[in-house]
Amino acid sequence: MTIKTIAARACPASVRGRFGLKFWLPLAAALLLAPSAHALTLTQAWQAAEGHDRQLAAARAAAGVAEPQRQQARALWRPQLALTASAGLAASDTKMRGAQFSAPGLGSSSGVDFATSIHGGAATRVALQASQPLYNPARRAEQHQLTLQADRAQLALQAARQSAMLRTASSYLNLAMAQEKLRVLQGQIQAVQSAAQEAQDRFDIGAAPVTAVHEAGAELALIQAQVAGAQADITTRTRELADITGLPPERLAVQLPASASPEPRALDLWQQLAEDTSLVLREQQLQTQLAQAELDKYAAGSRASVDLIAQAAHDRLDGRGDFGAARNTSLNAMVGVQLTIPISTGGMRSGREQEAAARLAAAQQQEDAAREQLARSIEAAWLAMHTGAQQTRALQAALDASRLREDATHTGYETGERTLLDVLRARNDVAATRLQLAQARVGTLLARLQLAERAGQLDTAALQDASAPQP
Known part of the structure; x- marks a missing residue:
């Protein structure tokens, strides 16, 4: 619809005859x-x-x-559990002198020597360790x-x-x-x-x-x-x-x-x-x-920390040595409290603290x-x-x-x-x-x-x- 059409419709004939269509064109433009x-x-x-x-x-x-x-913030105070397993070649020579030996029905003997030897044997280790922070200002x-x-x-x-x-x-x-x-x-x-x-x-x-x-x-x-x-x-x-x-x-x-x-x-x-x-x-x-x-964090790095730890490990070594076939195995476990006291970092901790x-x-x-x-x-x-x-x-x-x-x-x-x-x-x-x-x-x-x-x-x-x- 054109502006002239809008003006013609908006302006009655009687008024248009008196004032003219041109008078209404600006108003029509504004409406459009x-x-x-x-x-x-x-x-x-x-x-x-x-x-x-x-x-x-x-x-x-x-x-x-x-x-x-x-x-991450919540996890810092939760228990941490780690399992490690390793396998490889290893050698072991153990000598013991002046030991005392005793066994049921054999009596006891003093000055007994023991020796084991394995060269290039197969070594395996499985260890499980858990720790729970108890007191750690840096953490x-x-x-x-x-x-x-x-x-x-x-x-x-x-x-x-x-x-x-x-x-x-x-x-x-x-x-x-x-x-x-x-x-x-x-x-x-x-x-x-x-x-x-x-x-x-x-x-x-x-x-x-x-x-x-x-x-x-x-x-x-x-x-x-x-x-x-x-x-x-x-x-x-x-x-x-x-x-x-x-x-x-x-x-x-x-x-x-x-x-x-x-x-x-x-x-x-x-x-x-x-x-x-x-x-x-x-x-x-x-x-x-x-x-x-x-x-x-850096200021607390010089303070002691306390952790509750539990660990178990199994070590095994199979092979041959100076005395023929041999196998060494060990199993150990421990539950306790671990105290860690930082002593020195060679100036690194103090430098970072000054920077902070x-x-x-x-x-x-x-x-x-x-x-x-x-x-x-x-x-x-x-x-x-x-x-x-x-x-x-x-x-x-x-x-x-x-x-x-x-x-x-x-x-x-x-x-x-x-x-x-x-x-x-x-x-x-x-x-x-x-x-x-x-x-x-x-x-x-x-x-x-x-x-x-x-x-x-x-x-x-x-x-x-x-x-x-x-x-």
């Missing part, structure tokens, strides 16, 4: 270019992006190490370290999810803003074309100078150039959002937010909330705790810097949110005034007090103010989402505030 009732909402875009975004998928895969790390520190690493992996996934939310919202709103700019420009084209035709008609009957025709033509060419740039921007923004969501470009009919009100909580409350729940700060705190656990202490000091400084940076970023986002809300109110008033000025200018043009250039300028002011208002709403909403993300509070509910279509 209005957002679809089936436009993609921001919440729907995020639902699509959650299962398709590549960066989020990579973070989800990386978070898979968390559970294995927790299993305890390693367990804490593994638990912290698992926590960090899960925290990284949470941060990646909120970052993906913000990235989706930014891409969505950028595309919505680009589409809004194109709608405004296309509406201007229709209005300028109507004005140009009217100027030409007036010039033909001698009621207007030729300069009015040239002014309208120049304005039309300028807007057409802007339309080309807006269309290229939409193509780029559409591809970006399609890559994030995995949706086909033809389904990416997005919409601007209906309103952009600031979050009501005061700045000091947001600062405290960020101190408690910020994922960035929590990540840095985990880094500090990991550095402390690393230091504790230096890394801990650096992590503590980085945590303090992250806390300061968080406070500044929270304040910046909070101020941007409230400044954007103030700009929105001011620009709404300016838009209302610009529309009144446009009406008055058009009336003046009809009576001959204003030129066509004045009318075109007034319309341009309305279009520019409308775009500035839309940009202020988008900026306010993005600042609100950035504030929530920096405080670790960004979720689907925050995105739903932007899901209502623009009235």
Whole structure:
């Protein structure tokens, strides 16, 4: 359906005869270019992006190490069982002198010699050993370290999810803003074309100078150039959002937010909330705790450890030696407690402990810097949110005034007090103010989402505030 058809249907014959079809063309263009009732909402875009975004998928895969790390931490204090078996060639010579021998019915003899000899015999050994740590400070520190690493992996996934939310919202709103700019420009084209035709008609009957025709033509060419740039921007923004969501470009009919009100909580409350729940700060705190656990592990390496052990072994050697065929077998078993006291590692342990202490000091400084940076970023986002809300109110008033000025200018043009250039300028002011208002709403909403993300509070509910279509 063409714009002229829409205008003809929307304009009754009686009214069309009074004002002319050209008067209704801008309104018809606005109706034709209005957002679809089936436009993609921001919440729907995020639902699509959650299962398709590549960066989020990579973070989800990386978070898979968390559970294995927790299993390792638990396994450090469980019994360990090992079975060893070996086979090969071996030799054995045993000599014993001055032994005492006794046997039932044979009496006893002193100064007895014993000797066994096997050369190149077949040797086998089977051993089973079990151990249960009872006291081991280094193992305890390693367990804490593994638990912290698992926590960090899960925290990284949470941060990646909120970052993906913000990235989706930014891409969505950028595309919505680009589409809004194109709608405004296309509406201007229709209005300028109507004005140009009217100027030409007036010039033909001698009621207007030729300069009015040239002014309208120049304005039309300028807007057409802007339309080309807006269309290229939409193509780029559409591809970006399609890559994030995995949706086909033809389904990416997005919409601007209906309103952009600031979050009501005061700045000091947001600062405290960020101190408690910020994922960035929590990540840095985990880094500090990991550095402390690393230091504790090396410091505990010089302490004694106690293990409960049980072992059994069977050794066998078959072959021939100096005294003919021979076989040596032994079976031993033991259950007890083993005490291990580290004495010296040649300076390795102390060197690693000093390195860990230096890394801990650096992590503590980085945590303090992250806390300061968080406070500044929270304040910046909070101020941007409230400044954007103030700009929105001011620009709404300016838009209302610009529309009144446009009406008055058009009336003046009809009576001959204003030129066509004045009318075109007034319309341009309305279009520019409308775009500035839309940009202020988008900026306010993005600042609100950035504030929530920096405080670790960004979720689907925050995105739903932007899901209502623009009235």
